[in-house]
Amino acid sequence: MEITRLGIMGGTFNPIHLGHLMIAEEARQTFHLDKVLFVPSYITPNKNVNGATAEQRLTMTRLATADNPRFTVSDMEMRRKGNSYTVDTLRFLKKLYGPSYILYFISGTDTIHDLHNWKEPEEILKLCQFVGATRPDGSEQIDSIIASFGELGKHILKLPVPTMEISSTELRRRIRLGLSVRYMIPPAVAEYIRKNGVYQCTTKNSKIESKRI
Numbered sequence: 668m669e670i671t672r673l674g675i676m677g678g679t680f681n682p683i684h685l686g687h688l689m690i691a692e693e694a695r696q697t698f699h700l701d702k703v704l705f706v707p708s709y710i711t712p713n714k715n716v717n718g719a720t721a722e723q724r725l726t727m728t729r730l731a732t733a734d735n736p737r738f739t740v741s742d743m744e745m746r747r748k749g750n751s752y753t754v755d756t757l758r759f760l761k762k763l764y765g766p767s768y769i770l771y772f773i774s775g776t777d778t779i780h781d782l783h784n785w786k787e788p789e790e791i792l793k794l795c796q797f798v799g800a801t802r803p804d805g806s807e808q809i810d811s812i813i814a815s816f817g818e819l820g821k822h823i824l825k826l827p828v829p830t831m832e833i834s835s836t837e838l839r840r841r842i843r844l845g846l847s848v849r850y851m852i853p854p855a856v857a858e859y860i861r862k863n864g865v866y867q868c869t870t871k872n873s874k875i876e877s878k879r880i
């Protein structure tokens with residue numbers, strides 16, 4: 668049986684940035700993934716999402732990944748609607764592709780810290796290898812979280828990556844204030860944001876805030 672290693676990069680991607688692309692590429696290389704599927708969430712559980720529509724987040728994800736032949740985007744969570752639970756996405760992919768596919772869910776360490784609060788975390792670890800990007804200096808303590816899952820903890824894989832202090836929250840703030848986001852997001856995404864006025868709040872307060880900078 669020929670094995671295919673499929674990476675799944677789930678995220679709100681509000682907007683997608685170089686931190687996301689970098690960890691996906693590092694995971695692809697380290698775990699010899701054949702492909703990485705970017706899956707923008709429709710509704711991220713327990714997260715307030717504002718500033719861009721689901722459709723815009725999907726479009727930006729497509730623009731950001733278009734130049735990498737190993738990256739593709741799926742709108743499966745958008746089509747499924749409702750809360751985008753990772754266990755549902757993994758079950759769907761496992762059923763679609765069968766046992767010849769090994770699934771690698773790619774995430775940041777902050778995600779690993781929260782994994783116990785997700786829907787059916789043990790089931791998630793049965794369905795995939797759960798990759799957690801960590802700081803290269805090893806300063807993050809995720810061993811106790813790995814141990815807390817017992818035998819299933821072996822499905823959590825540490826991936827040391829260069830630290831990139833970029834977040835979508837900070838990017839939305841910068842865009843609102845008219846600050847540069849160059850070298851933080853792909854140029855095609857920056858262009859889309861500019862043309863469509865995404866995240867550019869037009870309220871009186873934000874104009875006042877901009878003037879102070």
Ligand SMILES: Nc1ncnc2c1ncn2[C@@H]1O[C@H](COP(=O)(O)OP(=O)(O)OP(=O)(O)O)[C@@H](O)[C@H]1O
Pocket residue numbers: 677678679680681686687690773774775776777778800831832833834835836837
């Ligand atoms: N700079 C980064 N380096 C490594 N991993 C990251 C980075 N930014 C986000 N991630 C990881 O990418 C995944 C998707 O993240 P998400 O789309 O929520 O982006 P975010 O920048 O964390 O967003 P927000 O600031 O809105 O919370 C998560 O698992 C998160 O841990």
Ligand SMILES: O=C(O)c1ccc[n+]([C@@H]2O[C@H](COP(=O)([O-])O)[C@@H](O)[C@H]2O)c1
Pocket residue numbers: 676677678679680706708710711712713714751752753754778784785786
């Ligand atoms: O399944 C869950 O319970 C669950 C809870 C929180 C987040 N997730 C998924 O984790 C990914 C990253 O989420 P976030 O909050 O970092 O944007 C995204 O694909 C979410 O759908 C999944």
